[in-house]
Amino acid sequence: MKYIAITGGIGSGKSYVCGLLERQGISVYDCDAHAKRLMASDYTLQAQLQRLVGDAVFSNHVLQKRVLAEYLLASEANKQAVDDVIHPAVAADFMRSGSQWLESAILFDSGFNRRVPFSFIVCVSAPEEVRVSRVMARDHISREKALEWIGRQWPQEKVEQQSDFVIVNDGNEDLDRQVALLLNKVKQI
Secondary structure, eight states, X not given: OOOEEEEOOTTSOHHHHHHHHHHTTOOEEEHHHHHHHHHHHOHHXXXXXXXXXXXXXXXXXXEOHHHHHHHHHHOHHHHHHHHHHHHHHHHHHHHHHOOSEEEOTTTTXXXXXXXXXXXXXXXXXXXXXXXXXXXXXXXXXXXXXXHHHHHTSOOHHHHHHHOSEEEEOSSSSOHXXXXXXXXXXXXXX
8 A cells, every 4th residue: 555645834724725635535544633533532542641741641531732842842742752653653543544645744854754654755945935924824923933833843954865755735826736736646656
């Protein structure tokens, strides 16, 4: 089976491009949504996080986001430890899902690309100013906070270099044409 990943930094428009793919009849596995679902429903995953973060990370099986966020922000080692619990669970869930397409903002940063044998990796890219504007509008945050979030991810150029195909989502390029080119490329692999 061919596995195709869609990645790109925050504000690049990955979800919009995935929506275009879904209109073509392609189901795209959303890593963020499924990670949240797993943290809410997988008691084994919850127990692993409680051993790592502490019992307070869940209350009646409901994730306490503030507790998890404090732990994550305390150190890079803490963030890596949480990733080492969540990412394998999400990768296993994806492999069981029957989906061929996956969306992940941090595909390379998290090492997720090493957990699944992807045949093709697509980067959705946009100029930094466009990304900043999108994140500010979507999340109602300051420019500084948007830049901070963008700065926590791999540089866009590095993601593009690691990808097999780049979709430019700058508001000017024809996305439908680029998606058609992508689908033709994927048929050839």
